[in-house]
Amino acid sequence: MRDITLGQFFPADSLLHRLDPRVKIVLLIAYIVLIFYTGNILSLLFIALTVLAIVLLSAVPLRMYLKSLKVIIIIVLITSVLNLFYGTGEAIFQWGIIRVTWGGIRNAVFVSVRIICLILLSSALTFTTSPTDLTDAIERLLSPLAFLHVPVHEIAMMMTIALRFVPTLLEETDKIMAAQKARGADMESGSFLHRVRALVPVLVPLFVSAFRRAYELAVAMECRCYQGGDGRTRMKQLKLCSRDFVAMAVTLAAIAVMVLLNTLVTL
Numbered sequence: 001m002r003d004i005t006l007g008q009f010f011p012a013d014s015l016l017h018r019l020d021p022r023v024k025i026v027l028l029i030a031y032i033v034l035i036f037y038t039g040n041i042l043s044l045l046f047i048a049l050t051v052l053a054i055v056l057l058s059a060v061p062l063r064m065y066l067k068s069l070k071v072i073i074i075i076v077l078i079t080s081v082l083n084l085f086y087g088t089g090e091a092i093f094q095w096g097i098i099r100v101t102w103g104g105i106r107n108a109v110f111v112s113v114r115i116i117c118l119i120l121l122s123s124a125l126t127f128t129t130s131p132t133d134l135t136d137a138i139e140r141l142l143s144p145l146a147f148l149h150v151p152v153h154e155i156a157m158m159m160t161i162a163l164r165f166v167p168t169l170l171e172e173t174d175k176i177m178a179a180q181k182a183r184g185a186d187m188e189s190g191s192f193l194h195r196v197r198a199l200v201p202v203l204v205p206l207f208v209s210a211f212r213r214a215y216e217l218a219v220a221m222e223c224r225c226y227q228g229g230d231g232r233t234r235m236k237q238l239k240l241c242s243r244d245f246v247a248m249a250v251t252l253a254a255i256a257v258m259v260l261l262n263t264l265v266t267l
Contacts, residue, residue: 008167009130014059015243016128021137023244027251028125034258035117043261044113050254051117060127068123069116076115083107126163135160136238165213172209176202 011017016024031050038044055065084104129137138156146152180201 008064008126010060010064010127011130012059012128014057014128016054016058016124018243019128019247020238020240020244021129021133022140022238023240023247024125024129025137025141027247028121030251030255031121032118034255035114035121037258037262038110038114039262043258044110046254046257046261048113048117051120054124055120058124058128060124064127065120065123068119072115072119076112079115080108080112083111131160131164133236133238134163136236140238161217165210168213169206169210173202173206176205176209 031047031054034047034050038047055062084100084107126134135156138159139153142150142152142156185198185201
């Protein structure tokens with residue numbers, strides 16, 4: 001549980017931390033599109049190096065990113081193996097119904113790198129953006145929907161609160177599991193069904209704790225006279241700076257390079 005870093009903010013003084021959160025969300029979407037737009041080895045290598053540069057610019061320790069990757073490494077391996085056996089072309093290894101081709105190897109590499117880059121970029125956003133800034137950015141980006149009577153502020157608030165409470169609930173889960181083990185509960189041995197049943201004493205107090213925290217949060221917001229987004233002012237106003245325009249220009253250059261690599265290179 002301690003390896004899950006979703007929703008955690010790592011305070012630092014890096015270029016990514018100083019970027020406008022609206023720009024970071026838009027650039028994240030752009031780079032996710034670029035990740036799935038890769039069509040050859042060179043474009044895949046280019047986007048992988050770009051993501052690595054973003055990770056280094058964030059000034060967040062690499063162990064934090066490795067923790068976020070550790071959680072999904074099993075999913076990456078399973079997906080890669082499945083793609084390995086479903087490739088097209090001439091077989092380089094075959095044993096019964098198991099058939100490995102160069103196309104399968106290529107698909108496995110592409111899927112693995114894409115998933116890893118996607119997780120790293122998403123982690124970079126949450127590591128370098130506080131929950132408050134993330135709420136303001138989502139609300140500003142969705143503000144045109146307010147003309148359609150969509151509760152933009154409430155949606156942004158719910159998304160951010162849910163993201164913020166992920167590490168809190170994980171910490172609570174660790175405490176409950178430690179308390180159950182101290183009372184003699186065995187959660188790591190036995191059959192699969194036995195281990196699933198052993199989690200029931202963990203899930204029940206976890207749900208109780210989650211509802212209690214939600215109630216306390218609602219009471220705290222009411223005590224502070226929270227009435228939604230109408231007429232609310234912000235202590236911190238979001239304004240675009242020169243570094244934000246530079247970041248957007250670099251992203252446009254990356255898009256141009258990606259288009260050229262996919263058009264001119266046929267590897």
